[in-house]
Amino acid sequence: MTLSLYDTLAREQRPFEPREEGMAALYVCGPTVQGDAHIGHGRAAVVFDVLRRYLEWRGYAVTFVQNVTDIDDKIILRARREGLEPAVVATRYTRAWNRTMDALGVRAPDVQPLATGHLLEMQALIQLLLDQDKAYAVEGNVFFRVRRFAGYGRLSRRRVDDMQQGEDIVDASDKEDPLDFAMWKAAKPGEPAWPSPWGPGRPGWHIECSAMAAKHLGHGFDIHGGGLDLVFPHHENEIAQHEAAHGDTFARYWVHNGMVQMGAEKMSKSVGNVVSLEEALSAWGVGPLRLWYLSAQHRTPLTFDTARLRDAAAVHQRFVTFLRAARRVASDVGVDDTAAAVHRAAFAAAMDADLNAPAAVAAVHELVTAGNEALTAAERGDVAASARVAGLAGALTELGDGVLGLHLEAALADAAGVERQLAALVDSLLEQRAAARAERDFATADGIRDQLGAAGVVVEDRPDGVRWYVADAPTAG
């Protein structure tokens, strides 16, 4: 079995063949740090986090690079609005981004390069293009000559002659051709600027990724990722800059995630329908939120809808519930992994098919169903079934937590903490309830159970006695 990835450049799924056997070098476009992360950022983050985790699970040594754009027009604007230095804004939101990614269960990149830390690399790349006459400087700006790069438009499948010219923020009249884009922007009064051979200024947006990806991952690295909305012009320009300058391949595979939509509309700041990641995390929790992200294949649009999040929360609860029950029976009976193997294989087959997360989650569901079946047998004293439960529970954490990052163990641990705090209180109430039940005073007994239920404590009467636990944190919506 081989992992296949849909490559935007090829417009088809291609078997993943890394540049170097057993290695995988990934570059994913990161945020422009000028505001709080929203659930659209979260989707991209989770998609590529899962890709990374899956590659590692498959045995690849992964190097994961995600940049931070810490100098940009929007950062300058925001700083001006708030009366702050742009660097203060950038630092503040970089820290916020990292905290939020952490809360989302997204593993930190191996390298998180900052644009402002790579000005020399960018300038060197620009110079290389100037030397080859593929770029030109005008009044302190440097532009890329789009028509001089034959491959331009290959990624986004558009012909140069069809393109409507977008107006750059830099005065378009400086350009030879409206299609040309800025790699270096001359400083304007009051803006941050760095020295360069063309005068003080700052880098254009696209140049940083070309320069930083090549610096940290080398030429022809394996996978370049980002949102579908970055295909044009950002990624098109990244390719143009690198390949025009060096004449070799920039990246081998281009993977793009689909957009998050609000109802039928795309979520965007201009429409004003943005849901921040912090909000979503506190309302739903990491596990359910990630399950929602994984409920659609990564290239298709995903609609934000509280009913969908509720579904995801129910699924999360089901997984956690099995794990909790499995822990009770599977102690020292050994581990039988044979039952898990078929589900692990189904999971891998799904993920191999262009990261088919919905199918992979379906495999986890079937694993859990098998686990619950074994659990029933184990609770009746079937030792072989206990070993199967242990194997299946192990596979659940391996796939669900390890690869998908669903925070099942974490949810269990969180609940356990609350359970410790509530134990004395709950036990005392359950004693009263037991007394009431003994007298067949079910009204009182059920009243106590309802009371506990309202507080998130689930009470179960089992053949071997009462059992209670704290359910997943209650969710909004």
Place this chain on the structure above:
RNA sequence: GGCGGGGUAGCCAAGUGGUAAGGCAGGGGACUGCAAAUCCCCCAUCACGGGUUCGAUUCCCGUCCCCGCCUCCA
């Protein structure tokens, strides 16, 4: 206008040239004092019209509808 993605049960969502995974919701059953949790069963002919084929939801053509990008954006 150019480029691209998509229309599968009440909802979400996989998938395949040979009569369609999984989940949520719903209905029925087992278990329970009742519940909870769990298990079992039921619940679609795949937008529409043609064509190719022994056979199409899956391939081709056309129609309708939805969405994204073409400007900052994950």
